Amino acid sequence: MTDQTMSSASPAIVKPKLSRDDWVMRAFILVIGLWLVVTLVMPLYVMLSKSVQNKDGFFIGLSNYIEYFSTPALFYSINNSFFIAFLSTAISISLASVFAFILSRSTIPGKSVFKNIALLPLLAPSLLPGISFVYLFGRQGVLKGLIGDYSIYGPIGIVMGEVFYTFPHALMILIAAFSIADARLYEAASTLRTNRIRTFFTVTLPGIKYGLISAIFVVFTLVITDFGIPKVIGGQYNVLATDIYKQVIGQQNFEMGAVVSVVLLIPAILAFAVDRFVQRKQVAMLTARAVPYEPKPHAIFNRFFFLYCCIISVMIIGTIGMAGYASFVTFWPYNLELSLNNYDFDVMDGGGWGSFYNSLEMAAYTAVIGTSVIFTGAYMVEKAKGFGIVRGIIQFLCMIPMAVPGMVLGLAYIFFFNHPDNPLGFIYGTMPILVIVTIAHFYTVSHLTSMTALKQMDPEFETVSASLKVPFFRTFLKVTVPVCLPAILDISIYLFVNAMTTVSAVIFLYSSDTALASIAALNMDDAGDVAPAAAMCMVIVATSASVRVVHALLSKGISAKTQKWRTR
Amino acid sequence: MKNDTADLKDETYLQVRNVTKKFGTFTALKDISLDVIEGEFVCFLGPSGCGKTTLLRAIAGLDIQTLGSVYQGGKEISNLPASERDFGIVFQSYALFPNLSVNENVGYGLVNIRTSKSDIKDRVTELLSLVGLEDQGDKFPAQLSGGQQQRVALARALAMSPGLLLLDEPLSALDAKVRVHLRHEMKELQRRLGVTTIMVTHDQEEALTMADRIVVMNDGVIEQVGTPEEIYGHPASPFVAEFVGTMNFLKATKGDNENINLGAHTLSLDDEEKAKLNGADVLACVRPEDIVVRGVDANTENSFDATVLDLEFLGSFCRATLTYGDGDVNLNADFSINLVRDKGIEVGGTVRIALPANSIHIFSAG
Ligand SMILES: Nc1ncnc2c1ncn2[C@@H]1O[C@H](COP(=O)(O)OP(=O)(O)O)[C@@H](O)[C@H]1O
Ligand SMILES: [Mg+2]
Numbered sequence: 001m002t003d004q005t006m007s008s009a010s011p012a013i014v015k016p017k018l019s020r021d022d023w024v025m026r027a028f029i030l031v032i033g034l035w036l037v038v039t040l041v042m043p044l045y046v047m048l049s050k051s052v053q054n055k056d057g058f059f060i061g062l063s064n065y066i067e068y069f070s071t072p073a074l075f076y077s078i079n080n081s082f083f084i085a086f087l088s089t090a091i092s093i094s095l096a097s098v099f100a101f102i103l104s105r106s107t108i109p110g111k112s113v114f115k116n117i118a119l120l121p122l123l124a125p126s127l128l129p130g131i132s133f134v135y136l137f138g139r140q141g142v143l144k145g146l147i148g149d150y151s152i153y154g155p156i157g158i159v160m161g162e163v164f165y166t167f168p169h170a171l172m173i174l175i176a177a178f179s180i181a182d183a184r185l186y187e188a189a190s191t192l193r194t195n196r197i198r199t200f201f202t203v204t205l206p207g208i209k210y211g212l213i214s215a216i217f218v219v220f221t222l223v224i225t226d227f228g229i230p231k232v233i234g235g236q237y238n239v240l241a242t243d244i245y246k247q248v249i250g251q252q253n254f255e256m257g258a259v260v261s262v263v264l265l266i267p268a269i270l271a272f273a274v275d276r277f278v279q280r281k282q283v284a285m286l287t288a289r290a291v292p293y294e295p296k297p298h299a300i301f302n303r304f305f306f307l308y309c310c311i312i313s314v315m316i317i318g319t320i321g322m323a324g325y326a327s328f329v330t331f332w333p334y335n336l337e338l339s340l341n342n343y344d345f346d347v348m349d350g351g352g353w354g355s356f357y358n359s360l361e362m363a364a365y366t367a368v369i370g371t372s373v374i375f376t377g378a379y380m381v382e383k384a385k386g387f388g389i390v391r392g393i394i395q396f397l398c399m400i401p402m403a404v405p406g407m408v409l410g411l412a413y414i415f416f417f418n419h420p421d422n423p424l425g426f427i428y429g430t431m432p433i434l435v436i437v438t439i440a441h442f443y444t445v446s447h448l449t450s451m452t453a454l455k456q457m458d459p460e461f462e463t464v465s466a467s468l469k470v471p472f473f474r475t476f477l478k479v480t481v482p483v484c485l486p487a488i489l490d491i492s493i494y495l496f497v498n499a500m501t502t503v504s505a506v507i508f509l510y511s512s513d514t515a516l517a518s519i520a521a522l523n524m525d526d527a528g529d530v531a532p533a534a535a536m537c538m539v540i541v542a543t544s545a546s547v548r549v550v551h552a553l554l555s556k557g558i559s560a561k562t563q564k565w566r567t568r
Numbered sequence: 569m570k571n572d573t574a575d576l577k578d579e580t581y582l583q584v585r586n587v588t589k590k591f592g593t594f595t596a597l598k599d600i601s602l603d604v605i606e607g608e609f610v611c612f613l614g615p616s617g618c619g620k621t622t623l624l625r626a627i628a629g630l631d632i633q634t635l636g637s638v639y640q641g642g643k644e645i646s647n648l649p650a651s652e653r654d655f656g657i658v659f660q661s662y663a664l665f666p667n668l669s670v671n672e673n674v675g676y677g678l679v680n681i682r683t684s685k686s687d688i689k690d691r692v693t694e695l696l697s698l699v700g701l702e703d704q705g706d707k708f709p710a711q712l713s714g715g716q717q718q719r720v721a722l723a724r725a726l727a728m729s730p731g732l733l734l735l736d737e738p739l740s741a742l743d744a745k746v747r748v749h750l751r752h753e754m755k756e757l758q759r760r761l762g763v764t765t766i767m768v769t770h771d772q773e774e775a776l777t778m779a780d781r782i783v784v785m786n787d788g789v790i791e792q793v794g795t796p797e798e799i800y801g802h803p804a805s806p807f808v809a810e811f812v813g814t815m816n817f818l819k820a821t822k823g824d825n826e827n828i829n830l831g832a833h834t835l836s837l838d839d840e841e842k843a844k845l846n847g848a849d850v851l852a853c854v855r856p857e858d859i860v861v862r863g864v865d866a867n868t869e870n871s872f873d874a875t876v877l878d879l880e881f882l883g884s885f886c887r888a889t890l891t892y893g894d895g896d897v898n899l900n901a902d903f904s905i906n907l908v909r910d911k912g913i914e915v916g917g918t919v920r921i922a923l924p925a926n927s928i929h930i931f932s933a934g
Contacts, residue, residue, distance in 0.1 A: 011586065011635050011636070012635075013634055013635060014632055014633055014634060014635060014636070014637075014646055014647050015647055016629075016632040016647050016649065017647045017648055017649060017652075018649065019649035019650070019651045019652060020651070021649075021651060022649065458661055458663045460659045460661060460663035461663055461665065463628075463630055463650065463657065463659075463663070464657065464659075464663050464676075464724070465676075466630075466649070466650040466651040467628070467650055467651075467653075467655055467656060467657045467677075467725070467730075468656075468676055468677025468680075468724070468727070468728060469651055469677060469680060469681070469728070470676060470677055470679075470680055474680075475665075478665070478668070479665045479666075479667060479668065482667045483666060483667055562667065565666050565667050565668075565708035565709070565710055565711075
């Protein structure tokens with residue numbers, strides 16, 4: 001009787017049995033999730049709660065915020081930060097748009113040389129342009145006459161430095177936007193005898209709209225969160241990022257540092273949200289497009305274009321070159337004889353050559369561990385079956401670092417890892433915490449690169465493996481990793497170079513044993529040893545550049561080796 | 569009482585019982601039940617989006633059904649993951665590992681179970697010669713033609729001697745000539761190995777030429793299961809009649825003596841079809857190639873005069889568009905070139921045609 005009621009009732013929903021692969025993948029996903037929670041969510045949470053606590057750790061509501069907004073010296077920095085960010089973004093985007101337009105839409109010679117020059121700033125710590133401008137336009141600068149009575153120490157210097165620093169970031173996004181424009185529209189425009197200027201406004205501009213918006217928000221975020229340039233050349237001009245530093249390092253006022261961090265976090269998150277939204281639209285546009293555009297030569301325009309690229313290139317090389325030259329000058333401006341005196345870091349404060357070796361070590365660990373963790377994590381999240389909610393949460397967590405300024409992350413790490421009750425406190429002040437914070441800081445871009453590569457793989461590889469009773473990790477190692485090797489190399493080089501050049505996230509976290517090259521440069525500059533600071537920056541540039549060259553050779557070698565199986 | 573799904577007939581290899589698959593609120597499979605006999609070649613045939621792949625993936629354990637059960641070789645596998653089931657699979661994309669040679673692809677699963685390298689090598693060689701690629705083992709997938717890649721995928725799927733071979737549109741990425749050639753090769757290979765095989769296709773010709781039995785699906789349900797002859801000759805529903813081959817659907821009414829009236833003409837039916845006459849309005853279906861002209865005269869059963877509206881030359885035959893009665897009903901008929909010449913059939917002319925009783929299928933209208 002009971003049996004009958006059972007069988008006539010609605011049949012039971014099949015509960016799939018999990019395979020061993022499923023269990024292993026879920027375990028991995030949980031580990032990655034835990035990693036993100038510990039290295040990202042908890043520190044940020046602790047930082048947010050610090051902003052509503054007093055020195056003794058009691059909850060005091062918004063008192064800190066009220067104090068902040070009633071201290072003109074502090075909240076004026078909001079104005080300053082926004083002013084600098086708007087101006088720098090406007091200039092950087094304008095210059096980069098024209099440059100990107102020329103590189104993708106004209107037939108001038110030497111385009112790849114121009115492009116490589118334009119990307120050089122990526123190899124340098126952001127304080128390099130600051131130092132260089134001191135030599136060019138400072139009190140004893142070679143080109144001081146160009147800025148007349150104005151001082152380079154302040155908004156002018158900051159904006160110039162930010163433009164230098166953000167130019168390649170804007171350029172890469174804009175080149176990508178131009179390169180997906182549809183040739184068919186141009187053909188239509190030219191058969192309709194539309195003139196070039198009208199074509200630009202009716203065809204080109206709408207075509208790159210999303211790329212342009214994305215570039216604007218990326219640059220804006222970079223500028224508003226940058227610390228190196230305002231630190232070196234800002235003088236008395238305070239911005240949010242330097243305020244955090246001053247509150248924390250100068251006044252040991254951690255709670256106020258947390259408040260400023262939250263204030264800085266808001267525009268960064270907004271800009272980031274808009275960027276993500278826009279990127280999604282751009283992807284939709286990309287898939288609908290087909291025919292690539294072939295530029296046609298135009299003699300007169302080309303001459304202007306070439307000149308423009310030369311001017312920009314000269315400015316970039318000049319900026320790096322000035323720092324390079326100054327680093328070899330014995331005693332600026334009195335003894336212009338060239339020597340290696342400034343490279344004798346061991347006789348100066350800041351960490352000496354040891355800091356450079358620390359940086360190398362830190363960058364190498366970051367590249368190796370970061371790439372392994374991030375790529376493996378992306379693989380598990382992308383390929384696992386079921387477990388949808390956890391995977392969704394992790395996808396979301398992976399996007400957070402992009403929106404978190406380095407200073408904020410670094411401060412959050414102090415709060416979290418330096419807390420006496422934290423069992424992980426032992427890593428505070430060691431190399432591992434520098435590696436961990438740097439991985440967290442640059443997680444998003446690496447994760448997105450991994451996802452793009454993984455999405456291009458046939459989704460049935462894992463299915464076939466399962467049907468052949470091969471555990472997924474064998475397929476991961478034998479197929480996924482080799483096929484994704486170019487992307488994996490890109491990620492590791494991105495992590496390495498950023499670890500070499502970063503200042504903001506690690507500045508609160510290094511100890512005397514783990515001083516880093518970029519921080520040594522900052523500290524030497526602070527102590528008035530500007531030439532050695534320039535020298536240290538040049539060492540970083542040279543290292544990043546060499547690693548890039550090695551990477552290029554390696555990629556070439558790999559593509560030659562994989563040529564066999566990639567093409568017929 | 570013992571559940572009747574558990575006692576398998578000897579020859580039944582795979583049983584699908586009341587399988588329903590939901591994606592959110594959308595039901596992709598509705599209460600599907602199906603038996604597959606050991607060693608047979610079954611095709612899932614149906615229009616795109618009807619749930620063929622979904623059913624195949626449920627059988628493979630890749631996307632397990634929401635409700636219902638699956639038995640393979642007498643063992644319940646309803647909730648097992650793919651890695652604990654016994655099947656080989658070939659996808660439309662083939663999913664060959666691009667960075668591994670043909671040998672490594674085919675031997676991919678063997679590495680896990682075989683101890684000696686020479687065993688693996690022997691088995692790979694055997695498999696490659698089975699699919700006619702003996703000398704291609706050192707190449708990479710990208711260096712092979714589409715047809716060769718397909719055969720590598722087949723060899724890899726067969727490597728572990730699975731009890732069940734699943735093929736999801738394995739030929740549809742190939743061009744027409746290769747496709748026709750491979751149809752025969754695959755069918756031949758399947759017969760030789762005797763492996764129970766399920767192939768998904770939306771191509772009726774493929775299904776008709778390769779399958780021992782065809783499962784016609786539509787909108788998440790099975791419309792008909794039968795041999796190609798049954799499916800073609802005795803479609804169980806208007807959907808099957810229309811989807812497999814071409815069919816004229818003619819509105820008719822039930823007449824006296826279990827006849828039907830087609831306009832002014834009275835047509836007689838086979839006994840089997842007579843039984844389907846329930847209701848006054850019916851659909852009388854006849855295939856264009858079943859319409860007879862040769863030897864038809866005024867006394868021939870089910871014959872009447874028709875006017876030729878159009879003649880379309882289709883290579884080996886002509887498709888005529890005919891009309892009869894008051895001229896608002898069209899009817900397609902396939903005539904051989906010979907017939908057109910002999911009978912002097914031309915546009916605007918009249919021809920006497922017959923719809924033989926055994927070629928008329930009756931479905932209720934509406
Ligand atoms: N993962 C999925 N999520 C939601 N809907 C799906 C999914 N897979 C298939 N469907 C839907 O189920 C239906 C049947 O799909 P499928 O079995 O792939 O059809 P086909 O017969 O062409 O192989 C389609 O309407 C498809 O959109
Ligand atoms: Mg399908």
